[in-house]
Amino acid sequence: MSKLRGESFSDEEGSDYITEPKSERLPALPTDPYAAAIDSDVLQLGSIVETQERFDPCMDDLLGKGMLLAGSQGTGKSNIIGLVARSAGQIGMPFLIIDFKGEFYTLTDVVPNGIVAGHPDASDQFSGGFFPLTSENTAELAQILMEGPFQVILDVPSYNGDNDEVAAVIANLLHALMDWSKDIKRQGGDPWPCLVITDEAHNFLPERKPLSALVMQRPDESFGSMTKAYSRMANTGRSFGYTLLLATQRLPNIAKWSIANLQTKVILAHAEKNDLNACEVETGGLVDKEVIKRLQQGTGVVMGFTHDPIIVHFDKQLARHVSVTPKVAHLKKQFSHSRSQQQDISKFMSTKYQSSLAVNEYVNTPVEPVNDRECPVNIHEGEETINDQNTPKFTPEQSAEVLKAYGILLKSGQAPTRNALRIWLYENVSKAWNTSQKNYDVFKAICDEYGL
Ligand SMILES: Nc1ncnc2c1ncn2[C@@H]1O[C@H](COP(=O)(O)OP(=O)(O)OP(=O)(O)O)[C@@H](O)[C@H]1O
Numbered sequence: 001m002s003k004l005r006g007e008s009f010s011d012e013e014g015s016d017y018i019t020e021p022k023s024e025r026l027p028a029l030p031t032d033p034y035a036a037a038i039d040s041d042v043l044q045l046g047s048i049v050e051t052q053e054r055f056d057p058c059m060d061d062l063l064g065k066g067m068l069l070a071g072s073q074g075t076g077k078s079n080i081i082g083l084v085a086r087s088a089g090q091i092g093m094p095f096l097i098i099d100f101k102g103e104f105y106t107l108t109d110v111v112p113n114g115i116v117a118g119h120p121d122a123s124d125q126f127s128g129g130f131f132p133l134t135s136e137n138t139a140e141l142a143q144i145l146m147e148g149p150f151q152v153i154l155d156v157p158s159y160n161g162d163n164d165e166v167a168a169v170i171a172n173l174l175h176a177l178m179d180w181s182k183d184i185k186r187q188g189g190d191p192w193p194c195l196v197i198t199d200e201a202h203n204f205l206p207e208r209k210p211l212s213a214l215v216m217q218r219p220d221e222s223f224g225s226m227t228k229a230y231s232r233m234a235n236t237g238r239s240f241g242y243t244l245l246l247a248t249q250r251l252p253n254i255a256k257w258s259i260a261n262l263q264t265k266v267i268l269a270h271a272e273k274n275d276l277n278a279c280e281v282e283t284g285g286l287v288d289k290e291v292i293k294r295l296q297q298g299t300g301v302v303m304g305f306t307h308d309p310i311i312v313h314f315d316k317q318l319a320r321h322v323s324v325t326p327k328v329a330h331l332k333k334q335f336s337h338s339r340s341q342q343q344d345i346s347k348f349m350s351t352k353y354q355s356s357l358a359v360n361e362y363v364n365t366p367v368e369p370v371n372d373r374e375c376p377v378n379i380h381e382g383e384e385t386i387n388d389q390n391t392p393k394f395t396p397e398q399s400a401e402v403l404k405a406y407g408i409l410l411k412s413g414q415a416p417t418r419n420a421l422r423i424w425l426y427e428n429v430s431k432a433w434n435t436s437q438k439n440y441d442v443f444k445a446i447c448d449e450y451g452l
């Protein structure tokens with residue numbers, strides 16, 4: 001174990017995996033109002049709204065039961081993950097956070113052995129310990145995570161949209177963790193507890209594939225392997241030490257089987273009718289929709305730790321919260337000197353961004369509907385197909401790449417309106433329509449420009 005706490009960690013073959021690991025357990029932060037509770041085995045969560053008493057359940061009451069965190073955007077799910085993770089870290093418990101949005105790396109400041117795992121090319125984006133993770137070396141990370149023990153943040157955005165690799169990494173890592181514990185048991189040992197936390201879990205475990213924001217080249221294979229790995233952990237992980245926590249914005253979008261076994265639940269505010277209905281089902285009808293609708297940010301109904309549901313106001317986590325909602329005051333501060341100035345857009349545009357300028361023009365210009373037969377890309381609700389009549393000369397591989405890029409653009413919200421982008425694609429692509437390489441180059445340029 002001590003070999004994990006040196007200048008760098010080397011495995012038996014001698015290859016370096018982690019640089020600059022956090023070596024010692026951090027002292028309680030001076031600003032921590034609950035410092036006294038550190039090193040006791042509690043989950044420091046918050047206070048009961050009705051009585052103002054602290055609500056810091058025993059960590060053991062979570063282990064093996066699992067937790068569902070459900071709430072609309074901005075209601076405080078990630079904040080709660082931060083609280084749970086910090087409490088686990090303070091006890092020295094290993095955890096894995098599957099970080100869909102890349103917002104939890106700051107937790108490495110408040111847990112003793114926190115590291116980020118991500119695509120090997122992303123190593124210089126993180127200042128602390130980093131594990132370059134591919135689908136090939138997940139067993140090494142699983143061993144380090146459990147034996148360190150380390151608190152690992154798996155940074156999904158570092159894979160830059162290669163979501164088939166993300167799926168393979170997650171599936172292999174979950175299996176590797178299970179296999180590690182299985183080996184320990186076979187050798188007569190007892191594995192110790194580990195939390196496996198997935199934020200925005202509906203993207204990894206969607207009720208139906210189109211409900212995930214992850215665009216895959218091989219969706220059947222990729223979702224299939226993730227589902228198998230999560231299912232193995234959800235169904236048999238308890239006795240191997242694993243406790244699943246799944247957070248989601250949309251209860252109807254997450255696979256029902258995946259949340260069926262989670263026995264503790266935090267339901268934060270929801271507004272949409274289907275979501276509220278799903279919340280009522282989740283609480284077994286014990287909590288009224290009106291109560292859920294009116295919950296304030298950071299306040300939720302907690303079930304599973306106590307006999308009856310209770311309403312808890314959660315603490316604000318100590319780690320710097322990356323996913324804050326930018327407010328008008330910040331905008332005013334940033335641009336106070338130039339608020340009334342008319343800006344010349346061309347000053348901001350390098351040649352590299354000429355095509356985005358073209359896109360912007362289309363966004364701002366009212367557009368006529370395009371005749372489907374003239375347009376090289378046919379767009380139907382939820383799917384994109386190349387129109388054969390215009391005989392684009394893409395190879396199947398090129399087509400797949402183009403459609404992937406286009407799909408990601410639409411889903412990421414970076415793209416202008418569907419119709420405007422369609423015209424833009426038509427005009428730009430059809431000019432070079434007879435030269436397949438040029439078509440391909442245009443789409444590659446789109447990908448590069450948007451950092452896809
Ligand atoms: N208990 C709390 N006390 C104070 N502020 C909070 C609390 N919970 C959340 N916030 C603040 O609310 C904002 C949104 O919180 P958070 O990112 O946790 O929401 P979320 O439900 O994860 O949102 P999303 O679905 O968009 O990921 C953040 O600025 C956070 O600091």
Ligand SMILES: [Mg+2]
Pocket residue numbers: 077078079199323
């Ligand atoms: Mg969040």
